[in-house]
Amino acid sequence: MTMLTDQPNETTPEYVLCSRKTQPHDTIINAGNNLLIGKKDQPCIIAGPCAVESYEQLNIIAGKLTDIGIKFFRAGAYKPRTSPYSFQGLKSKGLEYLFKIKEKYGLKIVTEVMSIDKLDEVSDVADILQVGSRNMYNYPLLEFLGQQSQKPILLKRGMSAKMKEFLLSAEYILHNGNKNVILCERGITTFENATRNTLDLNVVPHLKQKSHLPVFVDPSHGTGIRSLVVPMSMAALACGADGLEIEVHHDPKEALCDGNQSITPEELNELLLKMAYLNPLAKKNIKEQDKIPC
Ligand code: PEP
Numbered sequence: 001m002t003m004l005t006d007q008p009n010e011t012t013p014e015y016v017l018c019s020r021k022t023q024p025h026d027t028i029i030n031a032g033n034n035l036l037i038g039k040k041d042q043p044c045i046i047a048g049p050c051a052v053e054s055y056e057q058l059n060i061i062a063g064k065l066t067d068i069g070i071k072f073f074r075a076g077a078y079k080p081r082t083s084p085y086s087f088q089g090l091k092s093k094g095l096e097y098l099f100k101i102k103e104k105y106g107l108k109i110v111t112e113v114m115s116i117d118k119l120d121e122v123s124d125v126a127d128i129l130q131v132g133s134r135n136m137y138n139y140p141l142l143e144f145l146g147q148q149s150q151k152p153i154l155l156k157r158g159m160s161a162k163m164k165e166f167l168l169s170a171e172y173i174l175h176n177g178n179k180n181v182i183l184c185e186r187g188i189t190t191f192e193n194a195t196r197n198t199l200d201l202n203v204v205p206h207l208k209q210k211s212h213l214p215v216f217v218d219p220s221h222g223t224g225i226r227s228l229v230v231p232m233s234m235a236a237l238a239c240g241a242d243g244l245e246i247e248v249h250h251d252p253k254e255a256l257c258d259g260n261q262s263i264t265p266e267e268l269n270e271l272l273l274k275m276a277y278l279n280p281l282a283k284k285n286i287k288e289q290d291k292i293p294c
């Protein structure tokens, strides 16, 4: 069988800084305005379209998400696409639109930084810097982020990365000075092709046992199929995920990117109500404030 990556072996040094042996208590990240990530029983939802398509598109989606209590808004301005012929994102213009949305709604912005030279530009807008699956192995980028930024980093698992490689990539960021790392499982490549990826939920409790870092799940890329997003979100929370990153579009059929796996704001609201049954604390909060904690 062809190995997709150079896998760690018994001589590869272990991760230390992200290990629970080094820090037994959970890392809790303050994303600003007292929005805490990684706090037990307070799952965070990051929601929004795969890509920035236009200001109008962001405005519609952000308005609907704000109405249902979402605090973290995701959208890619720089998009890593498998084909160079696919929509590549609006880049600087996309960041400008995201900045306007941030000002208008007070949402925290999660957007991807793909390369070292774009860190300053992306940081002017992002509250959380996303490192995509394709860049989990980009060690110079991870080192640079560790050295140059104290913003939370949402590190997505490489699509063929073993758990140890994933943790070692997080270790690169911690080792270089930024302790605010969120791990995000987003599905791995397996022989199964009925779904876009295989969402590896084993890794959620396993990562929580081995590491003190918050663990998120992205059921959108993990499944690639809209109708699977809500059930796999529930499954992710049931096995201990600290949060979810979900692609949401007001008109998924017209989305320029990943429409097949995007749910609508109304479907996300149904998920929030279902979540209340998993978590009595959230249920109480929803009743009192018609909102989830963060
Ligand atoms: C995304 O979140 O839109 C994305 C490209 O994710 P991933 O890096 O996990 O493929």
Ligand code: MN
Residues within 6 Å of the ligand: 050, 051, 221, 247, 257, 258
């Ligand atoms: Mn996407």
